[in-house]
Amino acid sequence: MNAKISTKSLDTELNPALSRRAFVQALGAGILITVTDGLVLAQRGERGGSMPVTARIHLNEDGTITAMSGKVEEGQGARAQLSQAAAEELRVPANRIRLIMADTDLVPDDGITAGSRTTPGNVPPMRQAAATARELLTQLAAKQWQVDAATLEVRDGAITNKATQQKLTYADLAKSKDVAEAFSKSIRSDVTVAAVNEWKVLGSPVPRPNSRDLVAGAHQFPSDIVRPNMLYGKILRPPSYGATLESIDLTAAKAMEDVMVVQDGQFVGFAAPSSWRATEAMEAAAKTASWKTVSHPSSKNIHSYLKEHAETGRGRPSVRGSIEKGLADAAKTLSETYTLAYIQHTPMEPRAAVAEWNDGKLTVWAGCDGPYRARGDLARLFNMPAERVHVIIPDMGGGFGGKHSAEAAEEAARLAKATGWPVSVRWTRAEEFTWAYCRPAAVIECKGGLDAKGSLVAWDFTNINAGGSAIDTPYNIPNTRIASVGSDSPVKQGSYRCLAATGNNFARESFMDELAAAAGADPLDFRLAHLENPRIRAVLEAAAKHFNWAERRKKVTPELGVGLACGTEKNSVVAACVEVGIDRKGGEIKVREVCETFECGPIQNPGNLLSQVQGCIVMGLGGALFEEIQFEDGKILNAGFAGYRVPRFSDVPRIDVHLINKTDIPSAGGGETPIIALAPAISNAIFAATGVRIRSMPMRGEALKQA
């Protein structure tokens, strides 16, 4: 890699990708540090180390500081948190940081935004960059005053020499040429960062920096981007999964005023000055299309389909002791199968992108999780160097793991290339339901064995199709066999908030409850008797205490059940106690109260973490009780909010969240794991009230009528 870093003033050289105005808008007036394409871009932010400070921190003459991150803001709170990280180490309030996110011409490649990785993977490098910058600035001041840097104090964006009362602000230093040179030095991974007990900005409920724009309707989401002379694009979709276009007559669409039609094999798109017009053209053409369809299974028998198509050999199980012997020696054994439906993420903003070509360079504004991944995908699609693709992810309208792919960006770019104009493609809700990937359905087979004293001695657990997240049991069991087995999913599937941990925890924690009942033990006592992990024990005991578990457990009636569950994933721990109201005749299940305890190490932003936990609980209610993608003959039967119910205000139970601030370990992310305890706690509460065990997600009340 021969890339060079050049440090120039704004007036003498501009990044060729940007107009001066764009750059000033992006970074603010001050020293412009251009980083030659290829260096920063080739470096993965999470690896930290060798990246120059300039790649992350830019000092502005007005005293503000620009920080740069490759992460995407989609409502999870990364913008506030990464701003706090930079502010903490530069010792300024968070509102002095202007954070640029997810712009491949300006920020490092920090990977895709997923897996609760921002907190453990991206906050530390941001803090190291800011701390290195602070040290370099302190050294510059020390040099200027000819004193030892260690004698200087850094506070509120200024460096002070107490002995002489001399003071230099960051704004003063921003004007110095030495800063540019200093900031070309590498970020030090061994730099001293603030200890948790010294935090002033981290640890506080800093609001989302651009929230005023959100309440004013001024923020531009990907679907709001408008470019001069932009057209709106629509793509012809197959009538069912796997259908291929055999013929189409585009004459009528082409004859429509202001409509441009693009066909390239199976890709047929329409662009027009309004989305209404583009849709009219698409509908006119669709009437003439002839499709070859393929057979496709129904959601009604999807679980037997997944089982029949499971990988042979049952994957590579992780084994402890001997499951055969454990089950054979057990005084009592249970064997049950749990299932999960496919569900959709349904972020409020469906996929959207604008693409624009200029002089062979492609610029795309898109709603997706991976700016650099999208850049690579687009470069491959058009067989061009990645350096000629510029991807910008404006803060977008939700994702929940569902926007790793950038289909709309590719579609917009194809239409823009063929028509010669910028094109906006915004998926409809029906398209998002039908063509975005789903959370996998699953079949989870569980066997358990108890000895004569009621202790768990055998545990056999196999997840077919959904994956291995949180599949290991945290319980102390001498004989276990645990496997994640792939299958041939007939539906496009992918990530979802906390991946398979929700399904695995649903099956495990429900089955634990079944075993507790078989052992004649209280569900809390049974878990604690098998649980060593002190963090899980702490959240479970705290949730039980806040909920008043012991007393409320005694008061269970056929109409009112309580249940609990716990779990761990992504280095965080959660426990939930719920109260569920049951109307057996009406087949209704109403979650009345959720008491959840969550711990993910030192809390970096308590306000945002509370929102994330509340959001997980309510999103989790949907998957637990009503959400299910239904399909038949390759068609989604409920591709809209009419047929696919998501939680609304009226579904929200009394929610009591307790966040444990554990300060002696590193912080973990908190946007996913709080979702995993809810469904099993509900399942256990239904069982406590009715004696009926519903082993499928969603848990439908009709099951209570039939039982």
Added chain:
Amino acid sequence: MDVTVTMVVNGVERTVTTDPQRPLLDVLREELHLTGTKYGCGEGRCGACTVLMDGKRTLACVTPVSLADKKAITTIEGLAKGDALHPAQEAFLEEGAMQCGYCTSGMILSTVALLKENANPTDEQIVAGMNGNICRCNGYVKIVNAVRRAAEKMRR
């Protein structure tokens, strides 16, 4: 056949000649470049496209633009007076009642409409009044708090 529709949008008279069946949402966003009103479902079931038409809550995605002729439309962009936010906007800001913020415009306009009908709603009335608006991120708790706070502010 196209029709000419004249509306007063956020206090300004606007005239658009277009297909009468075209959704008001598309006209606001694509012709008038008021992108604060969002598309969420296209079937009037999520509330992201909520605007006020002659003061009444209206779902712009299922309202043909011809029905907006000679009407006064208020979108999220029209709530603030200069730099001064509307109390409902302030309340959402102060409660941190948004995560991704995509549903926020519709939530705020539904709040304004709800409080116009009932200046002092109970929690049950807030839930009933806001139930047409979907949020996928934040669990609704902070939004209910924001509606309560907006009500307090507007009663002052």
